[in-house]
Amino acid sequence: MSNINLCVYFIAVFMVASERVVSMGEIDLVLYNGTVLTMDDSSAVRSWVVVSQGRIIDLGDGGGYKKYMDYANEAIDLDGKTVLPGFYDSHVHLVQTGLNMLDVDLSGVKNISELLALIEKKARNMPAGELIRGIGFDELHLEEQRMPTRYELDECAPNNPIWINRVEYHTSVVNSLALHQLSLPYNLEGIARDERNIPTGLLTGKAGALVRNQIFSTIPDQTRLKAVNKALNRAVENGITTLNAMEGGFNFHDKDAETIFNNKEVFPIDIVLFYQTVNIDKVLSKKLPRIGGCIFLDGSFGSRTAALTEAYCDDASTSGVLFFSQEELNEFVLNAHTNNLQVTVHAIGTRAIEQILTAYEYAQSIYPRADHRHRIEHFELPLEEHIDRAARLGLILSMQPAYEYFWGNKGGMYQTRLGPERSSRTNPFRQILERGIIIAGGSDSDVTPMNPLLGIHTAVNHPKAEYSVDVMQALKFYTINGARAVFEERRKGSIEAGKLGDMVVLDQNPLEVNKAHIKDIKVMATIKEGNILFMR
């Protein structure tokens, strides 16, 4: 059957369906009198849309919606507001975002006393014995320029184990109760000791990793679920109806992934799990169609661990690190690729991007696959040549425009770490689109907030104007491209008859508002399969 015939067939089916539901009075929702940006292939704009049994059954201009009004459970006069497909956030560490929302945020403390006061306050509201986790701590921002001691932490919360994390999670400090409860092998590298050979509570390297793992393995599933629901509320408030959850593996915990996997049916929005592991059997046994996420090929610019070709501008002693050898990566990618999995990994710096492109080329040369939709997460500092190779490979680039909002401005982190030349080449969205590559937009929450409108704003208002994209292109990052990035474009990502009734209502039209104010647009409602999850 030709494509045109198929279209005619589907339209006919939905016309019949719409007649049937109308007669049965099963209309979930009618949105009318608005601006419906469908994000379909022709970028059509409509004024109303009708949802029945979770799916869009009709949309159009003028008064065509009126025939549904008598049968609708809910009808909303949009009063000129704008409707878009429900947003995708293509890169979220959902469980950790939620857990961090339950933790003590120490990113703003200016001295040790402030830190201790925050912990003490938290302890007052917690049952004795429950672990207090502190996150976002950076002693370089403190007057004392040091970590708190085990003894100081003992005094402010004697009845609770405490675990304070540095901002990059590689260094932590615990109080005596936590140290006591941890089963530490004391021959492990990374346990700091004083001159009496007694552990100070400061943990780095292998000890830090082991403790992190132990602590995350003791967090009950209920706490994880509570955390996820808290994070999902935030997502829904920002118009997100589908997100890609990057869970498990190094720096995280496999129980995070298991929580998402075991509860995926109960969450209010769709969560696509990316299991961050190199263990192919693990994902195959769960019948997951994809593997990876933040499998760290390198680190980050903030911690000077993203792999560059030359040294960091503000620390000539390092050019970052690669965590895989090319052989190891080739083997993993080939194995996943030949098992027909969608693959994605974290690659920020130029050397890491080079490495993953090489691995994908290697896999394709041995076992050519069409429409694999392999991805690269972040892709922050590619060379021109890398963009060409990504295009030839048919990759999807999962990028986080809001990085530029926080780090890309003059004097920002990119410039400090990378210097003027390299920082002028970060996140070249327009050049990537010009090669025909699909960009899926994400937040990397909680590195940046789950706020697609902020991402759209930044992609349009890129600090390097030559890399900026137009509003329609930026909207696609978080709608139809997000759907394509997880093989869901036939069900979601645009407002078309037959697709799920996932939509977001905005108070202003991003195509018409002054582009400098896109980030100020408000989400008025979030709709999942015709159900209103959030309304302002």
Place this chain on the structure above:
Amino acid sequence: MARHEIYMLGNLRILLNGRPITDKMSNKAAGILCYLVFHRGRPVSRDKLACFFWDSGNIEAVRYNMRYNLWALRKALMDGHDGHQLIITQKDRCRLNLDGTDIYVDVFEMEDLLEAVNQKEGFSSLKQLERIKGIYRGDFLEGFYIKNCPEWNDWLFYERQRFQRKYFEVLCQLTSIYKSEGYYLKCIEVLEEMLRHNPLQEELYVELIKVYLELGDRKSALNQYKRCCSVLREELNVGPMDSTKRIYEEIAKLDKRPEGYLQEKTQETPCSGKAKIFYSQGKNIRGDVVQKGVRGNTLALDTRCYPIKVSYYWISGLIEEMVAAVPDEVLEEIPLHYWADLARLNLRVLDAFGLASSGCDYLSPEMEKSRIFNAMLRILNHLSSKWMVWIWVKDFHYIDGSSLDFLKLALFSDENSRLFLAVTGEREDLRFKEMEKYFLIEMLDKEGVQG
């Protein structure tokens, strides 16, 4: 049983005449007791004790608390009731009176054993090392935390590290002895124990790989490499060291040419080139073997397999046959603990050796398998040092999976090259094909089966 028993390795347990009394005293009283015990009768300053457990800001309050806790401690211990005073308090000092005291303390035993081990070498210290492994139930005063007592906690962390370090040294010594003496399965058990404490220690995986290779079990060796890679990647986001990778590459090369590898392995044994499995089409395999010329000093063990899927069922039958067919004086030459391990499978072993039925300690399935296989190997090797051992296995195609694994291991590690199988059954069955991957199977009607 001593009047007082104090266990500080693992969770604190204080027993009086066998009855637990830990809950009858406060944490601080228990802490005072532990500290005094630890000093083995040497006096401890009351001020020092006070500093450990109370804020010294209010001297009178501290003194009162000390007096009260010492009194409560004596009461719980029923100190002096037998006419002997355990805790001696003076104006400025306290101590434990160990003279003539009927007391058992696990850390004393551990330290005494360590001292004894230091005066011995290698295999001769095995029993002491195994005893230390047995009494180390967990870290020093595990789970015993007293809040607002920084000096006490520092002391505890220091001693906990010290005991743990000694324990790890003991485990290292044990692996070294087990490996050198060929107790590979025990060696694996200890290495696994060490990995439970520290899963990030790559050297332990390397040791496991080497031990499995010694056992001729390449599959398990490769699995250990994969396990090592997986743990390192997921916990530390690193790959294994180059030296570890080289070991893997060597095994992988062998894996690509299994027959060649097995030839290499068998060339090391005296029975190179000889078949170890003989197939008989008839039911009277004993007659077939005798007819075909097996002579001399032979022990024949007659077993049968049945179409039931019960793990170790065939091994259990073999145990019964051994007990019945082997003279008692030879069976008694084998250390009892091997028979105790086999009693897990067949309770008749208890009767045969007068072993008490104490109930088996819980083991993981892997560990249980390891113990049973180890015991069977030791016994078969002992028997084959005296006789050429022929095991008749009727209806081999029914043999259970665990028993099949054991047979492979037994034939691989046949120290004396005097172990042979004579089998009947459906020749096309997968179990035959599995054995054929590793061993030559000859027809019993061929010439040349010699004793």
